[in-house]
Amino acid sequence: MSEFHRLLLGLHAQARRIDRDQALLGAIGVGAIAYTHQVDSVHRMVTAPACRWLLADEVGLGKTIQSIMVMRALAAQSPRPLNVALVVPDDLVSQWEEELLCRGHVLALESGEEGGAVGNVVMRLVRPSRLLAGGKIAATRIDLLLVDEFTKLQAQVRSDLIAASRIIPNVVALTATPALHLAATRRELMALLEPEADRIAKAEDGDILKVLAEREALAIDRYGNQFQEAGTRRAVEEAYGLYRHLIRTARTDYPDALPKRIYQPVRLAPTDGDVERAQTTRGYLDAAKSSNLDIRRELLLQVGGRSPVSLRERLSTLRRSSPALQTAWQRIDSCLRAEFGDAKLDALIDHLRSVHARDPEARVVVVAEDNPTTDYLRDAIEKLADVKVAKKRRSIGAAEVLEVQIAGLKDALDDFISGEATVLVAADAAREGHNLQFADEIIFFALPWSPHDIQQWIGRIDRLGTKGVAANRRIAITPIVIDESIEEQILEVLEGTGVFRKSEVFDESEWELISKAIGAAADGSGGASWNDAAREAKILGESYDAWLQATRLPPSPRTAIATRCEARYRSRPYAAPMAEVEDSIPNWYSTRERAAETMIKIAREDYLDVRGARMGDQRFSTMWYKKQPGPGDLTLPDLDTRNAWYRQAYITRRAAIECPPRTHVVHKDPEKRQLHFFDHGCTLHDSAIAAFEMQTPSTNIMTEFVAEYPVGHPALQWVGRRLLVATAELDLRNAISLDLETILGLSPSKASKPEQDARNQAGRNALAQFQADRRWMIDLAPPEMLFTVYVDDGDDMVMADVAASALLDPIHDGRVARQIGKLRTSLSGERLKVARSMATNRLGKLRHDCLARAVAAVRNAVERRRFAVRADANNLIDAARSELTAAQGLDSTHEFNKAAQRGAALALELAETSWTARVSRLEGLEEAMQDAGHLTNMRMFWIAPRTSSDEGR
Template structure:
């Protein structure tokens, strides 16, 4: 046991608590790299005057991760348990569950399942099918609503979500297909995100879009002369714009940091075999049509275009009636006598060329069906010097989805872990499995459906997890034979730009293109390839019509986002840190991980048995208690102390996250253990930090530690000299602690239900508004861990801040420092007083500088904040007044209508009070922060460093 180590652990835990608020209010605790657009969007959602957003980034840009980040920050900043409802289409449930578990430290509990809160968060999954069956969303019990692919949900589900969202404080809807060019969809989304405008529309019998457009037009006319100023225009957009709650990021916005596509089609001259197979297939279809046989022409044409093997297997299922017998035999003869395959030759040549240039290139080859998958697997295994994995299509009942997922993972394992560089995949692999580590996707079998193309490309064109975020190029390579149906289809698909951009158009538009392709391929009367291509070229020309409906379209944010990301990268971690290596400078994101590793190394010395493990390619560590665990000195709820079998597995570095991420790992005992990503929001992490903060080691001005440090440790430059350390925390968050009941007024138990409802609604709205203002404030003045170090120098004391990081990390080169003694310093009282005065003055100076920066930040932004809050206040009051006018128009002879009027009048009064209180607080925010500025949690102690003896050297290894 080392009091010195335990004191350091307490200090690291305090620094870690400060880090939570510094790290985008806790949002950056998720297990994912944060890209510039994500940092900006998450910051915007968390610090805006209200957290109600449509997140409509292009496919693969991490919408799910951003939503999880916001959710985690809201939980971190909430004074009570955050209740979250997740509504997603059934086919996305598994993907969400994996992301939540691997990255968000959360499990979404379904109806009928048991489960409890996790780090101040309780999340429930609500399936759309449950709502369709008549289920309701308990809006009054929900703090946050997450909805994925809102526009694709059934009408009944969308209506229920809109109704529930009226009173839920925080709402994030996600979709890659916002379909804002459709008026009905636009209106539904605005009702979801702008409840006050929707209330006005309902009360006055109007369309919500008309209400919002009038609001925007009035602001445009009012501020027209100020819109030339970029900052002022953005403030007006964010406060009054029709799409103020829309976030839409495209790859082209960030060419240097987001994946880009390189489209490189390969068109090859057909072999005789290719020509004859196409002719024989056409002849069979013509004979079948003449004979009046009921047959899916497009299915046979697609099979014939994939591979000879696919056509051969399909041949056995074709009808062989007398009318088509000759045509059937012709296909059989061609398959036997004309084996040439130009596409296969081109594929082999291309793969060899790619591997010659980049031996470790990882390639996904789309085969679509099992016969083609096997055909290509056999050919490439023989003709290409590389290990080839394959994923065949598995036919299973819907209830066996879990089994299918397991089989898919097993089949992909060689490719995922890097043992195989080539994956040949049938239909199943395009859904529910992200392959963003691949460099190229080759369409050997070209799907006829544009959405299928999008889904395939979307498996690899997405943000990765390994390495520092940077741009990469994804090659997209369709292979077709000239003058074939596939070549014609490729021309149509190229006209849609489906290969070059990740835009996903409305389903009805894609369906129309697919029908045009099928009609032209089957030779339907009046259907031509030129018509299909022309229609495709015009596809989506209305997709951006939604921008025509606004006078204040969203301004680009690339420069803002990149500046924010650079600012975070260049920050210092909450407490001073030694570098892992002299030649490696860590950015702030890496320093955060390094800070946790230092804490864990100290915790291993004192409380826990931490060991390394590996499951396949996944490296990790496990944590349990030291000794037999029966009476742990630092007990954590998530770690059962009955036996080491209950140890927990974790990783601390984002570079250690496999792609796709592992949610569980297995050790030699055969037990699968959940793999935690240890950071803010992870219950294991948060319990550890809380426990260390609650277990401080006493120290004062006379406490002195004599500590041996290993050779080469930077603190040994002060060997044998006394170092005085003073620590404090500057926490300004107490500046916002209003009494909500005092603003709204006490509850009247005799009041009617409409009156009580008015009070409860106003109280909940005000609570959410002030919480948003508190996040805005905390982002500008987060808590600071302050440390001051002075060295004794000939009876006086000199600053020695360069040693701060060395004091906090007594290890060096895998050797651990060792406390020799804890004693009362022999310094005289005047010397102690001098050291204290010097350290306190230094801490006060650092605190004053931090406070000054915070005040400059607040004063520079408060006017813009008040501008946004005033816009919200007007909407709240106008909505209440519209409802009052609607209530007064009812028959006042009826008692319940009279109660409705009283409730509506109270709602107006409450909203006016709340708006005034909110603006008053913001106006005095800088003054409140100044008053709240105090240095707390002060700690003092002395350290006398010594070089490690030979005897101690052996003990520290």
């Protein structure tokens, strides 16, 4: 490779390194489009005084993606590999594994598996079943705890996680249904997120909710008279509010981010068989009541309404212990044997034929709810509608074989995901944990009686992540019910909640009330009626969220803030000058992707062999070396040097990611290759940047490159003249530092275990606080790469910074500029002195302006930061003080109690010292930034553009 190309490649790699910190601290590197609310939420989580969050966005808004973005940012800013513990229900493991690999460039290691850091992350999967079996989380070795569906985990697992979270510095819990209306659940979640408040409650033998309520009350007493100022109120909410660590985004906050729903219920006249099944099922329930048989009446009614085969399977378990029950049982049996017909099945087949006549590739999810109905529909649809059907049955069996069942269930979806099967018939096992946003329609053949279940089902397809503009997409929601049946009555109640059309954000308590009203009306117990259930649904649909009634400082809306936050990133320039795309609005997100492609294209000139490929609809590229590397040649750690069989597959543009995304591709041979997304956190990307930057040739004011540019290249407007390119970096990250020895002091040689524990925990706290403040500062004042260009115009040196983007990109219309000479410039010493002085002064001016903006950004934010960290310091100090008071109440005649008292006293002292150090660090930050604001990695060189010798041919 010519030194000219090596130089340009190195500059692009350098800019890519700088871009990492500019790209939301590395979070933007995930393989997914970052939506407005996600950018804001992740920004909030990674720049807050402490990263401890309950991410409770509504179904389909990308909570998993956001948690991966947080992980990637923490890893990018960590000086050592980030140790992550992932705790998810067993039936969600496969979904997480796919998302982690596709989006986050990492795989979770199972217990007992060995593995090193990947993208500066070591992630371990902690299965709830392992914790129940006595396994433990090594909390002192974990930097980030990710927990999915915390409220649905077993009580012992939740208790173990709460205990671990007191030590782990960063915690993100995810759930769409946080059940915060329940005091018991709220208490557990707050213990997970607010360890200091939990310590106070334990030390004082009190209630954490009371501790947090008192914290709110004190803040309101102190700042309430300033609440007319919206900024002050928000600052108090975020520092002292009960839900200060809660992020709860509703779909209605961002109506254009999701597809539009088409609700099209199908109501049918019943067949004789439908009527007979309903009557005989009701007859058995009447017989059960007269025989004093305890039976779940609503469950039998649900089964009777689903399908004949579902009722047939349930029939085998129904009691016949009295003459009345025997007679009723026989009537159901006779009805099922008669096969009078199934109106819903007929309508389903007709509907599917119509859908596929309009669009043969349309994909449809059919909700069957149970296994007998799933099998029944799969067989019927394949036979009568002539389409291939995938099915996902309900998991059954012992916990120890659950992993095997989950693998089988995942395999059952493959045909549907690939598009080979256009219909998926699914039992309730598919209701959660599967992203099916590529589907066009969901049909409720069996209608769940719970509005929460309806919401979860629709959320499988009505979610972020599809290709194209979400607002232009339409999804159909089609319940099929029999006229005058229980299901039709239930449908009318559910319609009253709005769940089919707009995905209401209800409390689980509200869902439960509606479900109970439906059950009572279906059973006719206690005089309940369908009008009562419909009235309940309407009232609850219009009611206030009960979970907000627990706080006096409810979270304020963030849509406007989120829009500004996202726009700040969208409008910022890329780290290196890049030409704008003609007739296109400047967009930093897409410019970053073009920059990565430009870097790869330059590397193709000598280092890499890059080829386009395709698997189905997924387009991708592969890379290997242009020739097998020899000793001393450039190599990438992720690119095996043995032969071209070890090519790596990758994509650079998020718009190219298929839905659902592929973890692996096959190209020319049966071998599966991981499909990398080429961005920060991907080891292929990161190792390439490091290697490309390392090979950059040295240059100085005497270095001149003569380069031929292809016809039409914008650099040709300076043909016949020399251009001096000067670059440098401004990196303020070292302006913030941590001196743990000053905070902790020297450790006594004979310190007791409580004192050692206090010192260790104080050290962990101080480190977490420093890392949080460092992320906050870097976001406000990220590293910058500065460029200036001067043209030797004969009599003068003329600034031409606009030329930088043209000179950095040697490619035009698929052709590449080439070096035709590298020489020692012929300019006189005096001329070079003037040029150097002008370029240096210009870089100094750019440095001054950049530094001034960075200092101003910190100055404008530091007072609010201090307010927020003061609240955290108060919590830590109050917790230590409460524990000291409790320890002082112990019998001091015992040495271990004396040790506990010394440990508690030391914890209080260190908490106060840590606060003093933290506030001092913030107050001194402006001065430290001025001291650190010098230029590094300065480089100068000349380029003399020439017209390509091929131009005249």
